[in-house]
Amino acid sequence: MANTYSTNEFRNGLRIIIDSEPYSIVENEFVKPGKGQAFNRVKIRNFLNGRVIERTFKSGESVEAADIMELGADYLYQDGASWHFMQPDSYEQYEVAEGIIGSARDWIAEQSRCTLTLWNGRVIAVEPPNFVELKVVETDPGLKGDTATGGSKPAKLSTGAEVRVPLFIEIGEVLRVDTRTGEYQGRVKD
Amino acid sequence: MLRSVRAFFAERGVIEVATPVMGAHGNPDAEIDGIRTAAGAHLQTSPEFAMKRLLCAGSGDIFQIAPAFRSGESGRGHLPEFTLLEWYRIGFDEFDLIGEVEDLLAGLLDVQVRRRVRYAEAFAGALGCDPFSASGARLRDLLHERIAWRGAPPERRACQQILFAHCVEGGFAQDELTTVHHYPPEQAALARIDAVDGVRVARRFEVYCGGWELANGYFELADAEEHRRRFARDNMERRLRGEDPVEPQPEFLRALEDPGLPDCSGVALGLDRVLALQLHQSDLRSVVPTDED
Numbered sequence: 083m084a085n086t087y088s089t090n091e092f093r094n095g096l097r098i099i100i101d102s103e104p105y106s107i108v109e110n111e112f113v114k115p116g117k118g119q120a121f122n123r124v125k126i127r128n129f130l131n132g133r134v135i136e137r138t139f140k141s142g143e144s145v146e147a148a149d150i151m152e153l154g155a156d157y158l159y160q161d162g163a164s165w166h167f168m169q170p171d172s173y174e175q176y177e178v179a180e181g182i183i184g185s186a187r188d189w190i191a192e193q194s195r196c197t198l199t200l201w202n203g204r205v206i207a208v209e210p211p212n213f214v215e216l217k218v219v220e221t222d223p224g225l226k227g228d229t230a231t232g233g234s235k236p237a238k239l240s241t242g243a244e245v246r247v248p249l250f251i252e253i254g255e256v257l258r259v260d261t262r263t264g265e266y267q268g269r270v271k272d
Numbered sequence: 273m274l275r276s277v278r279a280f281f282a283e284r285g286v287i288e289v290a291t292p293v294m295g296a297h298g299n300p301d302a303e304i305d306g307i308r309t310a311a312g313a314h315l316q317t318s319p320e321f322a323m324k325r326l327l328c329a330g331s332g333d334i335f336q337i338a339p340a341f342r343s344g345e346s347g348r349g350h351l352p353e354f355t356l357l358e359w360y361r362i363g364f365d366e367f368d369l370i371g372e373v374e375d376l377l378a379g380l381l382d383v384q385v386r387r388r389v390r391y392a393e394a395f396a397g398a399l400g401c402d403p404f405s406a407s408g409a410r411l412r413d414l415l416h417e418r419i420a421w422r423g424a425p426p427e428r429r430a431c432q433q434i435l436f437a438h439c440v441e442g443g444f445a446q447d448e449l450t451t452v453h454h455y456p457p458e459q460a461a462l463a464r465i466d467a468v469d470g471v472r473v474a475r476r477f478e479v480y481c482g483g484w485e486l487a488n489g490y491f492e493l494a495d496a497e498e499h500r501r502r503f504a505r506d507n508m509e510r511r512l513r514g515e516d517p518v519e520p521q522p523e524f525l526r527a528l529e530d531p532g533l534p535d536c537s538g539v540a541l542g543l544d545r546v547l548a549l550q551l552h553q554s555d556l557r558s559v560v561p562t563d564e565d
Contacts, residue, residue: 090344100422112347113437116478116488116540117461118303119430120345123438138419138434140426141344 085147089122089139097129097148100137104129104148104201112141129199129206151200157190165190165208167198178205186210188243189261210261215270216240217256221247273380273547274337277357280376286333286359291322293339297521301461302509305343306518307352314518315341318540319358320462321524324492327360327536328527335359337543348555349484351544351562360538366463366475366491369537370451373479373487376541377449381549383481385448391455391473395432398440403432404456404471411435429458444480453477462502463490479541482549489539496528 087098092110099105105126114120120141127134129150139145155167155176163180176198182205183190189210190196199207220238237247237257245259247266258267278288298306298314299321307315316322319338326334340356361369374386395403399414411431415421419438426434444450453476457465460474467473475491493499499520507517527533547559556562 090346112345112350114345114350115433115437116485116542117301117459117476118433119426120303121434121437136420138421138423138438140423140430143423 085149086144087147088144089141092122092124097150098126099146099148100126104150104206106150108134114141129201149202153198153200154195155198157192157194157196159192167196167205167208176205178208182206183208186261188241188264189214189216189259191216191241212261213258213267214261215256215258216243218247218251218253221251221253223252273543273550276380277337277376277543280379281335281359284333284372286335286361287331289323289326289331289334289336291319291326291336291338292316293319295322295521297321298518300503300506300510300518300520302506307341307343317342318356320538320540321521323358323360323538324533325521325524325527327362328531328533330531333359333361348557349545351556351560353562354556354560355543356540357543358538358540360492360536362534362536364491364537366453366477366489366537369489369491369539370453370477370479373489373539373541374449374451377479377481377486377546380546381449381481383447383449385445386451387445387448388451388453391436391452394440394443394452395436398443399435403435404473429456432456432459441480441485442483444483446482448481450480451477452480460493460502461488461490462493462499464493477539484542484545484549486545487539487541489537491537492533492535494528494533494535496525499525499528 087096092107094107094110096107097104098107105128107124108127109125111123113123122139122141125134125136153169155169158166158168165178165180165183167176167178186208191214194214195211197209198205216239218237219240222235233249234246235249236244237251238244245264245266247257256270258270259265260267293316294313296313299317304317306317309315318340319336323334323336336358338356338358339353341353343352345352370388377383392402392404401410401414408428411428412425414435415431418435454468455474455476457472457474460476463474463476465472465474477489478485479487503520510517544556544560548556551559553559
């Protein structure tokens with residue numbers, strides 16, 4: 083018998099199984115008429131597709147716990163359709179199919195410390211670090227000394243991602259980028 | 273707030289009482305779980321039984337500001353220990369008492385608009401279905417359609433309550449007092465059930481404001497035998513859930529038989545919620561110094 087959680091253990095971040103898929107509770111409200119049935123109204127986020135849905139449970143009901151684990155792992159290399167990561171403490175390696183990597187591919191360079199989400203031991207999501215430092219491989223020639231006019235242009239980074247950068251940025255420079263917004267943060271000085 | 277409440281009742285000649293918080297018996301209500309001390313005593317889930325005994329003994333109009341304890345109730349709008357304002361008015365029916373609750377709340381919350389609506393009307397307005405005549409199957413279908421219910425199918429009364437809480441209450445204006453009356457008989461709790469326009473209705477009401485249920489009142493059931501039947505049904509539900517029955521106070525049932533409960537209406541009002549509304553807070557834990565997280 084799998085682990086279960088009763089509704090009175092519900093709290094934000096708890097991982098549960100609904101309709102055979104893993105979810106995380108993002109909001110839990112205890113609702114009870116003064117004279118009447120108590121229930122919990124929850125908002126839950128699906129780990130597999132990120133969608134948030136609402137569900138209602140009779141208070142006291144039990145829900146299957148999701149065996150979800152998150153760990154930090156460094157990106158090693160890509161081989162065909164597989165991406166390989168290693169957990170630095172245990173040296174345990176994880177192979178991740180390209181489809182699971184999703185938009186994280188834009189930000190993952192060698193040695194990037196990513197967060198892997200495992201469900202029943204299988205990787206179901208990969209998150210890049212919040213900030214990465216990547217080299218510019220393609221952009222229009224920089225306007226020397228123009229650090230003030232505030233214009234911007236596209237630049238292609240070593241991972242293939244494209245970001246808007248200030249006009250003075252040149253090929254070969256290393257930039258700091260926020261992976262959550264895809265925004266340029268600044269130049270990294272060597 | 274407490275001073276205004278006491279002034280309100282002083283003006284109306286309603287006397288303040290204090291009754292024991294702890295006793296050898298609890299509340300059989302199948303939807304309310306009490307809290308017991310290590311020695312086995314029951315902490316009151318509301319002061320209703322003790323106050324009704326005073327009414328039987330001839331107290332006349334009374335009010336009390338009392339702590340109430342309910343196990344497992346914890347959240348934004350619930351605390352396992354909370355403060356009830358409970359009062360009883362002799363010779364009032366539920367509509368006389370609704371008027372008084374509105375007067376009190378209008379003063380405490382500075383609310384102008386007062387609306388009253390029958391349970392059936394409010395329910396049908398939001399869900400297009402009459403909760404009194406709809407079959408259990410129809411209510412369960414609505415539960416699936418409207419709120420994607422997945423758990424075990426609840427019985428008829430729970431269906432009504434879950435649908436009401438999800439689809440009806442949210443439509444009440446936040447800055448108005450909305451009183452719902454004429455409840456389905458299966459939700460009578462300890463209210464009288466009478467035929468109104470050929471339909472049996474529970475003479476119970478609930479008052480809502482600011483998205484919260486603030487008060488629950490009855491034209492009080494006086495019949496001792498009917499009390500026994502309802503308590504027995506509550507305890508049957510508890511047994512079916514595998515819980516121990518909770519026996520009612522024998523002194524309460526005896527007082528109902530002799531000298532008997534005078535015709536009266538009573539209401540319990542959650543003061544913590546009123547305070548939260550006064551202070552524009554959406555969580556009781558912001559206005560009560562509790563150790564709840």
